Amino acid sequence: MTHSSLSRRFTSRFVAGPRLDDGIRVLSQLSNERIWGTLDFLGENVTSLEEASQSKESYIAALAAIERVRLPATVSIKLSQFGLDFSEEACLNNVVALAAYAQAMNSRVEIDMESSAYTDRTLNLVARLQECFAGHLRAVIQAYLHRSEADIQRLNELKIPVRLCKGAYDEPPEVAFSEKAEVDRNYVRLMKLLFDEGTYPAIASHDESIVRQARDYVKARQLSPDRFEFQMLYGIRRDLQRSLVADGYRLRLYVPYGDAWYPYFMRRLAERPANVLFLAKNVLRG
Numbered sequence: 001m002t003h004s005s006l007s008r009r010f011t012s013r014f015v016a017g018p019r020l021d022d023g024i025r026v027l028s029q030l031s032n033e034r035i036w037g038t039l040d041f042l043g044e045n046v047t048s049l050e051e052a053s054q055s056k057e058s059y060i061a062a063l064a065a066i067e068r069v070r071l072p073a074t075v076s077i078k079l080s081q082f083g084l085d086f087s088e089e090a091c092l093n094n095v096v097a098l099a100a101y102a103q104a105m106n107s108r109v110e111i112d113m114e115s116s117a118y119t120d121r122t123l124n125l126v127a128r129l130q131e132c133f134a135g136h137l138r139a140v141i142q143a144y145l146h147r148s149e150a151d152i153q154r155l156n157e158l159k160i161p162v163r164l165c166k167g168a169y170d171e172p173p174e175v176a177f178s179e180k181a182e183v184d185r186n187y188v189r190l191m192k193l194l195f196d197e198g199t200y201p202a203i204a205s206h207d208e209s210i211v212r213q214a215r216d217y218v219k220a221r222q223l224s225p226d227r228f229e230f231q232m233l234y235g236i237r238r239d240l241q242r243s244l245v246a247d248g249y250r251l252r253l254y255v256p257y258g259d260a261w262y263p264y265f266m267r268r269l270a271e272r273p274a275n276v277l278f279l280a281k282n283v284l285r286g
């Protein structure tokens with residue numbers, strides 16, 4: 001199913017296409033609209049260290065392509081794709097190779113956050129990488145986790161830039177807020193902490209209220225627009241994306257490409273049940 005032309009029709013709203021060229025094409029189009037990108041080579045939870053090494057090679061190819069076309073883009077990776085489930089040292093070595101490439105071309109590796117089973121290991125690995133690759137990394141914090149304030153304080157002290165998102169995994173109430181209102185409240189609290197004490201934060205949300213509160217806060221604090229960026233997912237809330245750029249804010253879109261779209265796509269559907277209806281209509285119309 002992941003390779004069929006039917007699936008291509010309904011994933012194209014969120015995924016650039018199966019190949020690296022598709023990702024680069026989308027990044028170039030976005031760049032014409034003054035939007036930056038971060039490329040995500042789809043794939044998570046690889047089943048061997050050999051596959052993890054192939055993921056690393058695919059990401060190095062992605063950075064090389066970004067360098068060739070001179071785009072202000074970064075890459076976003078998942079540590080489970082780089083072998084974390086098999087060996088922390090092998091995973092670290094894979095990420096070091098990629099971060100060294102990013103550092104040489106003055107780009108950045110953004111390390112996505114997966115389910116809470118990975119949070120400690122991911123943040124510890126980012127902290128180790130910061131010793132050699134400061135300025136070329138970004139960590140991700142999920143506002144739905146109870147622990148996130150302490151994690152942000154640690155990352156702020158280490159001067160590691162943070163992408164703040166709400167969180168996309170199904171977590172139990174012991175570790176995460178379950179009500180949307182609680183997650184939103186925590187998001188705004190953490191966002192202010194990042195604006196006040198963080199290093200070049202990324203506000204990753206399509207929530208209009210959160211975007212508005214971010215804009216109000218930076219205005220009140222007179223933070224200049226080059227001290228932070230907004231981030232959104234490719235294909236979601238293009239209206240909001242355009243209005244941010246028109247108002248002079250930095251915006252980076254998360255652009256996935258590759259065949260292994262299934263888990264990414266299912267998280268996007270789960271976030272918004274109306275997407276299922278939208279896709280069904282499009283498939284029937286097609």
Ligand SMILES: Cc1cc2nc3c(=O)[nH]c(=O)nc-3n(C[C@H](O)[C@H](O)[C@H](O)COP(=O)(O)OP(=O)(O)OC[C@H]3O[C@@H](n4cnc5c(N)ncnc54)[C@H](O)[C@@H]3O)c2cc1C
Nearest residue numbers: 112113165166167168204205206207231232233254268271
């Ligand atoms: C750049 C970026 C990187 C991310 N990285 C991670 C990560 O590393 N780890 C992680 O757990 N999560 C990540 N996420 C996902 C994030 O955690 C949320 O699941 C997702 O962004 C939806 O939350 P929201 O802030 O947009 O708010 P919501 O309250 O979920 O949505 C607000 C509004 O946005 C629109 N919207 C949101 N989602 C969709 C959708 N799927 N389809 C259509 N419209 C939608 C709707 O209009 C909705 O009303 C990332 C998100 C972004 C933008």
